[in-house]
Amino acid sequence: MIKLKQALDELRRLGRLRSLTFGSGVDFTSNDYLRMSSHPALRQAAIQALRTEMPLGSGGSRLLRGHRSEHDDLEILGRRFFHAPASLFFSTGFQANYAVFSTLPGRHDLVIYDSLIHASVREGLRACPARSVKFSHNDISALTEILRNEGSKAENIWIAVESLYSMDGDRAPLEAIYELARQYNAFLVVDEAHATGIYGDGGRGLCWPLIQKHGYLNLITLHTCGKALGVAGGLICAPEVIIASLINRSRAFIYSTAPMPVQALLVRKSLEILGSAEGDARRARLFSICQYAQKYLGGPGTPIVPVIIGDDVKAVEVATMLQREGFDIRAIRPPTVPEGTARLRISLSCDTERAAIDRIAALLSPYIKRDVAA
Ligand SMILES: Cc1ncc(COP(=O)(O)O)c(C=O)c1O
CATH class of the missing domain: 3.40.640.10 (Type I PLP-dependent aspartate aminotransferase-like (Major domain))
Known part of the structure; x- marks a missing residue:
């Protein structure tokens, strides 16, 4: 038991201690890219x-x-x-x-x-x-x-x-x-x-x-x-x-x-x-927001936009700042990602609004690669 406690203390020291938190604010964290989890049908x-x-x-x-x-x-x-x-x-x-x-x-x-x-x-x-x-x-x-x-x-x-x-x-x-x-x-x-x-x-x-x-x-x-x-x-x-x-x-x-x-x-x-036309419509909305997000946040132009912060503690600080602004964006730290690449993982959905991307881009401007964000 002492070993387990020590391991948790070490995680806390490294800024890697996890706890469970409910989602709140606009969802930029789930993988519900096509918003099917609340589909009426x-x-x-x-x-x-x-x-x-x-x-x-x-x-x-x-x-x-x-x-x-x-x-x-x-x-x-x-x-x-x-x-x-x-x-x-x-x-x-x-x-x-x-x-x-x-x-x-x-x-x-x-x-x-x-x-x-x-x-x-x-x-x-x-x-x-x-x-x-x-x-x-x-x-x-x-x-x-x-x-x-x-x-x-x-x-x-x-x-x-x-x-x-x-x-x-x-x-x-x-x-x-x-x-x-x-x-x-x-x-x-x-x-x-x-x-x-x-x-x-x-x-x-x-x-x-x-x-x-x-x-x-x-x-x-x-x-x-x-x-x-x-x-x-x-x-x-x-x-x-x-x-x-x-x-x-x-x-x-x-x-x-x-x-x-x-x-x-x-x-x-x-x-x-x-697999139906409705799926095509949802995908078209998602692809359009992916393109928009790539222009302002950088990243690969897919529904997953990583914004690399590097330091674990800093990544959590930046995520907390975004959460206070009403965006549910989480910091992802090692061992989920390689050492030195702690990041925000911004996930997009077919319902993501452009205004929200604009605001996040403004809040994250020091961390977005200038050549891509320009
Ligand atoms: C690439 C990849 N494979 C597999 C899984 C596991 O899938 P599930 O969440 O359904 O257990 C995940 C989930 O995080 C994933 O990202």
């Missing part, structure tokens, strides 16, 4: 479903009594929507990533991952018997070098990337990475957490052009359902052998209660809405 669907005989809890593992038609219907839509041979739904994206990396790569395999990959992949890798090596963020030559030097020693190679990075908002060079993966016969695992619902035709993600060309040949995509989709969960799309392996061997899947049926139902409805 989803609310109505939930109310209607819960009025019926649908049980609230699934009651058990998917392999036992927990498997319900709502899960099955979502996975059928997942296959149709993403043109995937097979799909599998998990309670969270974290669980889905963990399942993939803790289950699929074998002892004689090699996993190569981007240095900014999400914690859920890293946790999966901690439970994974394969050797893993990271490559510098989005650096194709670094990835090529690892493949060239180490690829031939491995039985299978797995490459793990995000299509749009959660803390930097930049995109992976997916075409080039997929080309390399094919060249070395590696499996490419793409976490589409922050792209699903937003990018690609109908919100199918940034891998969509690859899928149209090559199908799911040596490809796995993960679509989290708690961000632009506004609900919760993680949907994995992959070749059948991958999904069958997860169903049969993933401890995170087998020894866990299946998601609430209503959760699966709402994810399905959300995908249906986002």
